[in-house]
Amino acid sequence: MDINTLITVDPDTLGGQPVFTGTRVPVESxxxxxxxxxxxxxxxxxxxxxxxxxxxxxxxxxxxxxxSKNIAQLYAAVA
Structure with a gap:
């Protein structure tokens, strides 16, 4: 599955918190x-x-x- 079909980020849904697509369930849950x-x-x-x-x-x-071998890039992106 593509991340865009798995997770939705919409400012009108839970203030833009990432949710499972088609739901109001935060991925964080x-x-x-x-x-x-x-x-x-x-x-x-x-x-x-x-x-x-x-x-x-x-x-x-x-x-x-x-x-991923590129984990350092991920850490840099969220820092």
């Missing part, structure tokens, strides 16, 4: 749940508008970004 020890299935139960495919694709995207 997925990571917050996982960090708290909540399983992916529980997250999906809590947010039924997010599909498993969307959640897995976002996790795969995060994995690719954070394990």
């Amino acid at each position: 997925l990571f917050d749940h996982l960090e708290a020890g909540v399983s992916l299935d529980e997250f999906l139960d809590d947010f039924p508008t997010v599909t498993k495919e969307q959640a897995v694709a976002v996790l795969e995207l995060a994995n690719r970004l954070l394990t």
Whole structure:
């Protein structure tokens, strides 16, 4: 999946916070749940508008970004 089909950033939706496309669920909620020890299935139960495919694709995207050889560029972009 393409990031543009996974994540939407719209100033009129939650003040521009990145959300799963087609929902009002912040992407950050997925990571917050996982960090708290909540399983992916529980997250999906809590947010039924997010599909498993969307959640897995976002996790795969995060994995690719954070394990990229160009990670220094990512850090520089957010600093």
